[in-house]
Amino acid sequence: NAGVTQTPKFQVLKTGQSMTLQCAQDMNHNSMYWYRQDPGMGLRLIYYSASEGTTDKGEVPNGYNVSRLNKREFSLRLESAAPSQTSVYFCASRDTGRQVRTEAFFGQGTRLTVV
């Protein structure tokens, strides 16, 4: 049981390049999330998807777009990368089908550097 899988694990981009971070979960969870974690700091929510077909902005959505491709997959796109987007990105999922006060399961993270 893989849980939450993120690809790639590491990426270096040049300023202005675009890329898509992929996330897939095999736990049949309804809700999925993208967070960023800057050095020495906590988690900041970028976007989330409460269910297939819906997405909502979090605390720091500027410069990002998301797609909930199906129930399993939730991708994060950087259209024009900036050095300020250098961070570690975490995808998470939760089972919110019957009740919403459930725990989140995290991927291993994507370490992105924008030069």
Add this chain to the structure above:
Amino acid sequence: GDSVTQMEGPVTLSEEAFLTINCTYTATGYPSLFWYVQYPGEGLQLLLKATKADDKGSNKGFEATYRKETTSFHLEKGSVQVSDSAVYFCALSQSNYQLIWGAGTKLIIKP
């Protein structure tokens, strides 16, 4: 709005010392409460949870009790090991789809 406040780190202890990491929260209603652990270079893992007042979550020697009267969920361990060195996050979930996170507390255990 809802919020979670954790004690600032880093917390530095010697091996076999007693650990307490404070966590207090502000929330309406009856949230679930969680502690997560993040080892260097890894993602977050659920350490323990509690879903209602007076519940005690426990795992790997760590414990935390959901105290509604003091709105707290302090993490404790009786005897820490070097392998417990990590960042610990307190979080709550409410009747919406978001989790509210504390800022994290870095724990350093010296042999």
